[in-house]
Amino acid sequence: xxxxxxxxxxxxxxxxxxxxxxxxxxxxxxxxxxxxxxxxxxxxxxxxxxxxxxxxxxxxxxxxxxxxxxxxxxxxxxxxxxxxxxxxxxxxxxxxxxxxxxxxxxxxxxxxxx
Amino acid sequence: xxxxxxxxxxxxxxxxxxxxxxxxxxxxxxxxxxxxxxxxxxxxxxxxxxxxxxxxxxxxxxxxxxxxxxxxxxxxxxxxxxxxxxxxxxxxxxxxxxxxxxxxxxxxxxxxx
Numbered sequence: 313x314x315x316x317x318x319x320x321x322x323x324x325x326x327x328x329x330x331x332x333x334x335x336x337x338x339x340x341x342x343x344x345x346x347x348x349x350x351x352x353x354x355x356x357x358x359x360x361x362x363x364x365x366x367x368x369x370x371x372x373x374x375x376x377x378x379x380x381x382x383x384x385x386x387x388x389x390x391x392x393x394x395x396x397x398x399x400x401x402x403x404x405x406x407x408x409x410x411x412x413x414x415x416x417x418x419x420x421x422x423x424x425x426x
Numbered sequence: 427x428x429x430x431x432x433x434x435x436x437x438x439x440x441x442x443x444x445x446x447x448x449x450x451x452x453x454x455x456x457x458x459x460x461x462x463x464x465x466x467x468x469x470x471x472x473x474x475x476x477x478x479x480x481x482x483x484x485x486x487x488x489x490x491x492x493x494x495x496x497x498x499x500x501x502x503x504x505x506x507x508x509x510x511x512x513x514x515x516x517x518x519x520x521x522x523x524x525x526x527x528x529x530x531x532x533x534x535x536x537x538x539x
Contacts, residue, residue, distance in 0.1 A: 357526040411458045411517045417469030
């Protein structure tokens with residue numbers, strides 16, 4: 313089944329403890345992206361990747377890192393999480409980065425930083 | 427990206443067609459209209475997209491006015507499982523950061539018995 317998977321689905325952590333949220337897609341998609349969703353603010357893009365080893369900042373990249381060493385994986389790294397990074401995170405992928413390519417979303421990761 | 431305006435909520439009886447409107451009066455010629463929905467806090471689900479012509483797939487139909495300033499998403503036979511927040515998104519016609527999807531507040535569709 314074609315899908316985007318994220319792990320973990322739920323995570324409670326403490327301020328400053330490094331964490332990684334994994335994202336994997338099995339559709340051989342070139343484009344991958346991370347969003348966060350907060351009440352009243354909609355979904356905002358954190359980082360995106362047009363292809364392997366090509367990443368760039370989205371609208372809210374502060375406090376996050378990403379890497380794209382393989383086509384299928386696009387992990388989101390929080391080096392020193394803070395409470396304002398408590399949010400619902402979604403990974404998405406599409407065949408390519410153009411506007412005529414629909415993005416498919418993962419199930420989400422609910423992160424709480426205490 | 428052009429802004430979109432959607433009603434905050436709509437009701438629809440099960441089995442009837444749900445027609446969700448969207449205004450995007452500032453849309454430019456190379457911008458696409460996309461529709462996604464989100465059920466509870468699940469990942470947004472792609473429904474349909476189009477540029478100028480009307481589009482239909484197994485989930486829905488997208489009707490875009492000739493001047494492209496508005497569109498309507500049609501769910502032909504709504505079921506309870508279609509209860510969700512529906513987002514109309516105008517997406518720029520180039521790559522890079524423009525590939526992002528900018529979600530507004532959407533329309534909360536409630537399908538009832």
